Every structure is written in C-alpha cells, then in structure tokens.
Amino acid sequence: MFFDKETYVNRRSELIKKIGSGIIVLPGNSESARNFKANTYFFVQDSSFLYYMGINLPDLVLVLNCETGESILFGNEVSLEHTIWIGPQEPLRSKAYNVGVYKVLSFDKLSDYIKDYLNITKIHFLPPYRISTTLLLSNLVGLSIREVSVNSSKELIDAVVSQREIKSSEEIDELEQAIGITKEMHVKVISKAKPGLKESDLVGALESSAISAGGRTAYPPIVSIQGQILHNINYTNELRRGQLLLGDFGGLSSSGYAGDITRTIPVSGKFSAKQKEIYQIVLDAQKRAIEMLEPNVLYRDVHLAACYKLAEGLKDLGLMKGDVKDAVATGAHALFFPHGLGHMIGLDVHDMESLGENNVGYDTEVLKSEQFGLKSLRLGKRLKEGFTITVEPGIYFIPELFHEWKSNNVECAPFLNFPTIESYLDFGGVRIEDEYVITRSGSNLIGEYIPKEISEIEQIMN
Ligand SMILES: [Mn+2]
Structure with a gap:
C-alpha cells in the first residue's frame, strides 16, 4: 500500500461505475523465471493492478463485480514452508484490508467464481502482455490463447486510460x-x-x-x-x-x-x-x-x-x-x-x-x-x-x-x-x-x- 485506503477505494468504485455491468478481472503479475523457476527477474507488478490495488506482490488477481459493487482479491497466504525461505510476512488479508478490500479468497476459488458469471454477463479484461497472464485468462474465460487479446474489453481499456491519464x-x-x-x-x-x-x-x-x-x-x-x-x-x-x-x-x-x-x-x-x-x-x-x-x-x-x-x-x-x-x-x-x-x-x-x-x-x-x-x-x-x-x-x-x-x-x-x-x-x-x-x-x-x-x-x- 502506498496511498491512503480512500484513494484505492475511490479508484475502484469509479471504475465500477464507469463500466456499469459485468465482471472486471485485473490479474497482477507473477514472478518470471530467468533460467530456472526459483531464479527470477526483479519483480515488476502490473501497473493497472498496482493502480487499483497498491499491493506489490506476485500471483494475485483483483476482481471487481459491477453487479454487486464488490471488490475481491484472489491469492494465497504465505505457507509456513515458504516462510522458512522468505521470513514472516504481513498476512495478505491485512494488506487487502489496508486498501479497503475485505473479501480475500484463495487463488483456487477464482475459476469457479468466474464460471458462475461466464454465460450470464460480460467478463472484462485488459490485453495481456505476458504469456502467463494470457494462459490464466484463457483458462478463466474459455478462449484459446490466440483469442484472448482480441477479446479484451475496449470499454475497460478506455475507462482505465481515462482514470490513469489524469494524475492526482x-x-x-x-x-x-x-x-x-x-x-x-x-x-x-x-x-x-x-x-x-x-x-x-x-x-x-x-x-x-x-x-x-x-x-x-x-x-x-x-x-x-x-x-x-x-x-x-x-x-x-x-x-x-x-x-x-x-x-x-x-x-x-x-x-x-x-x-x-x-x-x-x-x-x-x-x-x-x-x-x-x-x-x-x-x-x-x-x-x-x-x-x-x-x-x-x-x-x-x-x-x-x-x-x-x-x-x-x-x-x-x-x-x-x-x-x-x-x-x-x-x-x-x-x-x-x-x-x-x-x-x-x-x-x-x-x-x-x-x-x-x-x-x-x-x-x-x-x-x-x-x-x-x-x-x-x-x-x-x-x-x-x-x-x-x-x-x-x-x-x-x-x-x-x-x-x-x-x-x-x-x-x-x-x-x-x-x-x-x-x-x-x-x-x-x-x-x-x-x-x-x-x-x-x-x-x-x-x-x-x-x-x-x-x-x-x-x-x-x-
Ligand atoms: Mn522517454
């Protein structure tokens, strides 16, 4: 978290209001391997995820439900086994609370959550630029890898640009x-x-x-x-x-x-x-x-x-x-x-x-x-x-x-x-x-x- 809770709450509610209906999926970035999985490049968060969520950690997905107005963060708490390697971490739940997101679900719940809305309403996502995000979206919305980018939401792109281009x-x-x-x-x-x-x-x-x-x-x-x-x-x-x-x-x-x-x-x-x-x-x-x-x-x-x-x-x-x-x-x-x-x-x-x-x-x-x-x-x-x-x-x-x-x-x-x-x-x-x-x-x-x-x-x- 870098700014006050209100900043993030306001940014998300403005986006939900602009889009009006459907589900917005904003995936953060994952770690990227250099030459083997544990040897990674310097982590850079997706900038739209960072803008609306302010958390600079890998493997998180923010979902904004325009039908209910709810913000949900999907991601996993650090396990004890991982803590041994990286030291104790502030719980994800508490990081999410700090930016006004009160619903945190484990990553494996994401697919079922999206599935419930798939044929009912539009799923909005931005064009991915990393293959890991393309794969994630392909699985979530049931499109082939080739189809993902062309099916990104122009409405969502325009709404995000209209917010992010004006700096506070x-x-x-x-x-x-x-x-x-x-x-x-x-x-x-x-x-x-x-x-x-x-x-x-x-x-x-x-x-x-x-x-x-x-x-x-x-x-x-x-x-x-x-x-x-x-x-x-x-x-x-x-x-x-x-x-x-x-x-x-x-x-x-x-x-x-x-x-x-x-x-x-x-x-x-x-x-x-x-x-x-x-x-x-x-x-x-x-x-x-x-x-x-x-x-x-x-x-x-x-x-x-x-x-x-x-x-x-x-x-x-x-x-x-x-x-x-x-x-x-x-x-x-x-x-x-x-x-x-x-x-x-x-x-x-x-x-x-x-x-x-x-x-x-x-x-x-x-x-x-x-x-x-x-x-x-x-x-x-x-x-x-x-x-x-x-x-x-x-x-x-x-x-x-x-x-x-x-x-x-x-x-x-x-x-x-x-x-x-x-x-x-x-x-x-x-x-x-x-x-x-x-x-x-x-x-x-x-x-x-x-x-x-x-x-x-x-x-x-x-
Ligand atoms: Mn330049």
Whole structure:
C-alpha cells in the first residue's frame, strides 16, 4: 500500500461505475523465471493492478463485480514452508484490508467464481502482455490463447486510460520523488564521465545511485557514445575525447512511479563548435515545445512545432534546404529525428503502453499517422490538466538511414543537402528529455531542474 485506503477505494468504485455491468478481472503479475523457476527477474507488478490495488506482490488477481459493487482479491497466504525461505510476512488479508478490500479468497476459488458469471454477463479484461497472464485468462474465460487479446474489453481499456491519464497531486509527488533520484543519477554521470572510462563504468555508477535510493532503474539505461542508435543498451565502448555521450535513464519512486530523463554531454568536458550548434538546435526545439504545453493543445501539433524548429536550425547549418513547413510535411526532418516528441509517464515509463498506443495517445479526433517519423509519436491527442508527459526532441546521424535515403532518391530528397549531411555521419546523436505536468493554464516541470544548458553542463564537468 502506498496511498491512503480512500484513494484505492475511490479508484475502484469509479471504475465500477464507469463500466456499469459485468465482471472486471485485473490479474497482477507473477514472478518470471530467468533460467530456472526459483531464479527470477526483479519483480515488476502490473501497473493497472498496482493502480487499483497498491499491493506489490506476485500471483494475485483483483476482481471487481459491477453487479454487486464488490471488490475481491484472489491469492494465497504465505505457507509456513515458504516462510522458512522468505521470513514472516504481513498476512495478505491485512494488506487487502489496508486498501479497503475485505473479501480475500484463495487463488483456487477464482475459476469457479468466474464460471458462475461466464454465460450470464460480460467478463472484462485488459490485453495481456505476458504469456502467463494470457494462459490464466484463457483458462478463466474459455478462449484459446490466440483469442484472448482480441477479446479484451475496449470499454475497460478506455475507462482505465481515462482514470490513469489524469494524475492526482499525490501521484505527481511520486513522479517528483522519481525525478529526485533520477537527478542524482544524471549529475553523477555528468560529473564522472571522462576520456578512458567505459560506458559500463557510468552504468555501474547510476545503477548504484538508483539502488541506494531504495529503488531500481525504471528501464534499461541507455548510456552510449553511439547516441544515434536510439535504444542502444550495450555498454562496452571506451569514451574518447571529441565524442558525445547520450544518457537516457531514470529511477523508480518507492511506490513504482518512473523517471525518464535524457542528457547529452561531451566526453572531454567541452562541446566542440559543431557539437554546440547541433545541441543548441535540439535545446531550442525542446524549449519551443515546452512553451506550447497547455490544456487543449494537440500534442501532435507540439511535436510538429518542435520539428519545424529542428528543421529551421538544420537549414541554417546547411543540412536541410527549401521551405521548412513543406520539408516537415514530406517528413524530411525524420532523417534526423525519426522518433516522437514524447509520451505519457506514470507507473509505466511509457504509461499504459500495454493497453495499446492508439488507445492511450490517440482518440477518434486524432489518428496516428503512418508517415516515417510521425508514426513513432506515442502521444498525439489533446492535452488535459493532469497529464504527465515527456518532451524529448533529438537530432541523430544514422549512417544506415542516410545511405538508404540517399541511394533511393526519396520523395523528400529535395529538402536534404546530402553532401553536407555526409560530413556529419560520425557525429552520433543528441537528445534532451524532461518531464512536464499539464496545469490549468500551462505546464510545470516535474521535479527539480536538471542542468541542460551548454554552459551548465560544461561547468559541472570541469
Ligand atoms: Mn522517454
């Protein structure tokens, strides 16, 4: 339990009210074996289960009965034999009481409970993303494994998204706590980085920060001198003078909220003139995007405004040419910025992504584009007060993409100055990422400011 009992009681009763009829089944996660059953990965609870139940333990299923209004937790108390291995535990029954669930039944009662309702009313469940959950649901509702996901409840997905996308002030406190931990991790990496170290030296330092703070990293850290590889999680390179180092990582708050921040720094402690130019374009694009954040603005439009800013800067440097709006319309800028400007953040680093990007970041008003670049934008819909999001533009020089576009004479080629771009192919990449909460009239940075101006980064490094 992380918040008051009332928080969980209210969240569940609101969900029951929204769905109105039928049975809602919310399975928590199970332990996941690494190489044999008892040797498991770090346990991560299902975020929807955690949102409505607040218990961070494996092998539990929450059932909300919309017919009776009842919440029931299915799970087993720890046996004496297991206690010998893991020590005495607070009874499950008492944990459930603390979040206002007064009916706890053993796990083997779940199947009969659902069976009684199967042909009478609708059983609502979210799309599973782990095979163990798919199997559980397949057995409970009598569908084949293939049928489970497509039969998940759109009503339930929409109801859960509508609740979880609006963060309460206690959730924003948690996100701030995660940023506090994340700031320490970043400052440690910025102050420690220097030629001769390996990427893994820095990963060791940031992991130790996260663990010392009582948590873990929220996702596999990206710490790379090859920033142009967007999700590079190899840490074998040695840092050399003249290179840029991209660090995209964050910690978890004590109740499981994620931090997700990116900084890009010069290994030598000083940006070169060329690096400064590209870095400043990315920073200006981020600031342009942040200025626009307020309720009712389409995040797709914020993304596009950042793209215009990037394209303008790249045109000034002679890397792009022609009309900036036309260039962005054809997707030319995506050669340098192939991903989206940001995503929601909360209990998941890409919040609720398991419920489907289209169900979380888009709606009937804004449909996802299929254009290269724009199709990777995870959030396109109108912003609302209480949304918590990331703003993370970048510029990358991806040799493979460059060669492909150059040799295939792509439609947007007239906007690209290929010979000049070619002279940047060993540049790497720059990304700058911060988190914002949408307020009534604008937005606020979540948590403490983490240095990002060129002079601030150089000052910490020297
Ligand atoms: Mn991110």
